[in-house]
Amino acid sequence: MIISYLTPLVLLLLLLAAAIRILPEYKRGVVFFLGRFQAVKGPGLVIIIPGIQKMEVVDLRIITLDVPEQDVISQDNVTVKVNAVLYFRVMDPQKAIINVENFVNATSQLAQTTLRSVLGKHELDEMLSERDKLNNDIQEILDVQTEDWGIKVANVEIKHVDLDESMIRAIxxxxxxxxxxxxxxxxxxxxxxxxxxxxxxxxxxxxxxxxxxxxxxxxxxxxxxxxxxxxxxxxxxxxxxxxxxxxxxxx
Incomplete structure (x- = not known):
């Protein structure tokens, strides 16, 4: 008889644990009701109906993303290896969840292609001496293309431009x-x-x-x-x- 009373109580506690979410100040929850977008909730206490509502949590802090090393052919036909670091944050959680499958991976892939495209239009001397200008050009292009994803690209920094030994001797x-x-x-x-x-x-x-x-x-x-x-x-x-x-x- 005691078990018959405890079972509903345990189920109620489990239901409440699944329904109650607490989001910190730097996170937001994108809530879907039966698969449709309902609202962006948080921070604080958020109640979700299990099985009917679903919530995707998004971090609003600035994300630091390392752009992997890329092989770039400059305008004067010099092959260099370039890597960079990207700083961005989510400005619109709804767009970041609905408009793109994985906004971090999508931003990383876009940064790699943009890095090769922009640097390939410049000569080697410009890559070495005008790095600030190239950073701004890449940042502006990324910022425009990620706007539909609800993402703001704050800054782009080219870290290294590596040359082979023969090119170093020639320079x-x-x-x-x-x-x-x-x-x-x-x-x-x-x-x-x-x-x-x-x-x-x-x-x-x-x-x-x-x-x-x-x-x-x-x-x-x-x-x-x-x-x-x-x-x-x-x-x-x-x-x-x-x-x-x-x-x-x-x-």
Whole structure:
């Protein structure tokens, strides 16, 4: 007789345990009534009628998803291996459950194809130097395509762009050649500026013969101060002019 009383009580307790759900603040429950969408419930206490109602729980926190390593052929025909990390969250639980079978797997597959598509339109130098721009381009494309799934893509970060050894050596040679080119350009610019200054100085000296004579004497003084075995005999410019005039008359 006691068992006959306990059996309904146990069944009632089991029914209540199956019917009562408690959802935390960061979760929502998508409730279906006889297979049809009824409402989005939560957080807090949610009562479900077993066998008639069914609830799918969705986490609203930001989900971190690693995009597996992808083989990408750049626009300049360089094969690289690229992986990334994706941050997204569910904004509309109803769409995330009804419009797509598994929104996490669907977002992962879409991120892989988008990563290959976007990076394949750029050259290797752009992948290495303009990573922020590429992150924004991928994020915008994913955000538009996942809007129907009730998902908001918050951020995309390219983690690694791996090259093979031959390509690394080629990039090193290219960087060395670029440094040599810049050094030659800087040296040529210095030579040009020095020649320009010498031209300006010659124009100034040519306007005043006394300045030329002073420069001549300064040069002799500089040569005399050095420990050199060369002996310099200064010859007046007037004497040279006299020799020139004498040679002209003789001719």
């Amino acid at each position: 090193a040679r290219q960087a060395e050649a670029e440094r040599e080119r810049r050094a030659k350009v800087i040296h040529a610019e210095g030579e040009y500026q020095a020649s320009q200054k010498l031209l300006d100085a010659s124009e100034v000296l040519s306007k005043n013969p006394a300045a030329i004579q002073l420069r001549y004497l300064q040069t002799l003084n500089d040569m005399g101060n050095k420990n050199a075995s060369t002996i310099v005999f200064p010859i007046p410019m007037d004497l040279i002019d006299s020799f020139k005039k004498f040679a002209d008359k003789k001719d």
